[in-house]
Amino acid sequence: MTATLTNLDLKKLDDAHHLHPFTDFKELSAAGGSRLITKGEGSWIWDSEGNRILDAMAGLWCVNVGYGRKELADAAYRQMMELGFYNAFFKTTTPPAAELSAKLAEITPDGLSKVFFANSGSEANDTIVRMVRHYWNLKGKPTKKAFISRVHGYHGTTMASTSLGGMPVMHSQGDLPLSGFHHVMPPYTYELANGMDPEAFGRLAARAVEQKILELGAENVGAFIGEPIQGAGGVLIPPDSYWPEIQRICAEHDVLLIADEVICGFGRLGQWFGSQRYGIKPDFMTLAKGITSGYVPLSAVMVGDRVAETLIEEGGEFYHGFTYSGHPVACAVALANIAVIEREGLVDRARDDIGPYLRGRLEEELADHPIVGEIRSEGLIGAIEIVKDKRTRERFPGDGKVGLVARDHCFRNNVILRGIRDSLVFSPPLTLSHEEADEMARLARRSLDETARDLGVL
Ligand SMILES: Cc1ncc(COP(=O)(O)O)c(C=O)c1O
Known part of the structure; x- marks a missing residue:
């Protein structure tokens, strides 16, 4: 940072040049900036x-x-000095990327043993959309392409992840959702149960997914995505009956199940992952945020065994990836962060x-x-x-x-x-x-x- 700039200078520069995410630019500026x-x-x-x-x-x-963790800063510094960047495209890897892959396979639930790295939750969900579509093509079921998610779901802001999300205001800009993305009611007990027994309401909300599958035809539905607890949609905590019913429905209709753990993962629900809290056995898990405690950008897609096997055995080259997939500094920080969570029993x-x-x-x-x-x-x-x-x-x-x-x-x-x-x-x-x-x-x-x-x- 340039030492000669005062805080007031910085605020003025920000106001003049920085377009903030999820912000009415004009309103922020009129209110005096950030x-x-x-x-x-x-x-x-x-x-x-x-x-x-x-x-x-x-x-x-x-x-x-928490903020100000020296271990995380030291891990980044050491890795930057040792090898500040190398890619994972050229049949190459780096020590932190290799070690973190194994660590994630160890701490996530059984059946998720492969990982694809990206930089944000949005990119990770985009990656999953591509993998799901590729998977069903490989399986000889090219019509299984529709995605089902929930109203008030949040899965990011790329074209595909905005489409996965169930936020009408986000869809209102840029002609979204893309075709093939469908939304059903969330398990929002306080707002929607209308005095119904919560467990019965949980099953009812899950059956909205089944109804949508039946309406579209199971032969046309590729995957269902949900956050174990919907975060940005208002922290909607499902009744315990919800996820087992979702699991049954996905299995019965051969629909892949994606657990978006971007918020729920890394301890927030009092388990390593929300999937463990609710007994979900997902085909994909989206990880970001708590993976590095936000200190540097990193996300990951955990790929379940049945999908991974098909992609590996039959998929050929997967034409997808980011310059920073498996970035060594981000992976080193993630390892240090996970070590803190383990050591302190968080x-x-x-x-x-x-x-x-x-x-x-x-x-x-x-x-x-x-x-x-x-x-x-x-x-x-x-x-x-x-x-x-x-x-x-x-x-x-x-x-x-x-x-x-x-x-x-x-x-x-x-x-x-x-x-x-x-x-x-x-x-x-x-x-x-x-x-x-x-x-x-x-x-x-x-x-x-x-x-x-x-x-x-x-
Ligand atoms: C559940 C969930 N999925 C995906 C995302 C998108 O992550 P990112 O903002 O890193 O793209 C978020 C962000 O809040 C999220 O809460």
Whole structure:
């Protein structure tokens, strides 16, 4: 970084030149541009004004081991000095790429023993779309090309991964989804169960996938993709009955099952992977984010044995890959990151200690809050539903924007939670301490009090 630039200079440069992701460019500029984030340590980040902010979103659901880990920086430095880059195209590999492949095969569930590297969750899901289409062609079933996913699903922003996602606003730009991508109801119990027993509702939501398969014809359906818990769609936690039913449906109709573990993987649900939490046996698993705790970009596609065998035995050359597939520095950081998660027992900690503790503290602070309809969580991911009427679950008017009002109050109170429609969601580092969980619950309470006042409730 150029030492002579002041923070104000940097903000001006950013405003002049940087087009931010998922941002209304004009609105951001009119509001004075971006907040400059300058430092991170543990669960905290700092901005250029010197504010210390509790990051209850772990960046974008990714900084699982917390900020400022020297082990990860050392691993990157050592690898950059040893071999800063080499590709995996020329019948070549590098020590970190080889070691990480084996490590991922070891820690992911049985039946996933091959890995294809990419740089982002979007690219990994794009890779899976290509593999699924190639696989069914090789199997002599070229019509099996349709993909089924859920409304409120999020799978990234390339053309194919946006099409996989179930976000109408994203589809509204650029004529998406592409043809052959279909969406069914999500297992969003709070919003959709209508008083039904949750387990019965879970089976009902799963059967929406079966209905879609029957409507399209199983001979035309290649794969179903789902996040074990839908993250960016609002942390939709399925009833335990949901995934076993999905598994049965996919097996019965010979539809490949893709578990998008970009958020759920690497300990967030209190298991290494969400698939273990819900007993999913996927044909593909998408990994990103927590694989390096976000310190450097890396993603991976875990390929299940039956698909891998076909691609290897019958597929010939697979004409796909990225310059940085298996980047040695990213792989070295991933190995160091996984070593931290193992050494500090962060997966068990999310399940047995800090996950339940945080949930308890949020319930103590918020269960009786007049605009809180539900607090739900699993491990260290969760959501707070905001409603006008706790009993009837009636929402506030305003088109599902109340989450953003609450989010803005959180920001002003120096805690980061994310607003999604009429909810606040959280996904803190797995290293969150009890004191930090106390602070998070207290600041969430204050922010929701302020939101309620804005809405004329308090
Ligand atoms: C479940 C899921 N899949 C895929 C993606 C896309 O990942 P990326 O932003 O790295 O392309 C995300 C990002 O939030 C995600 O949450």
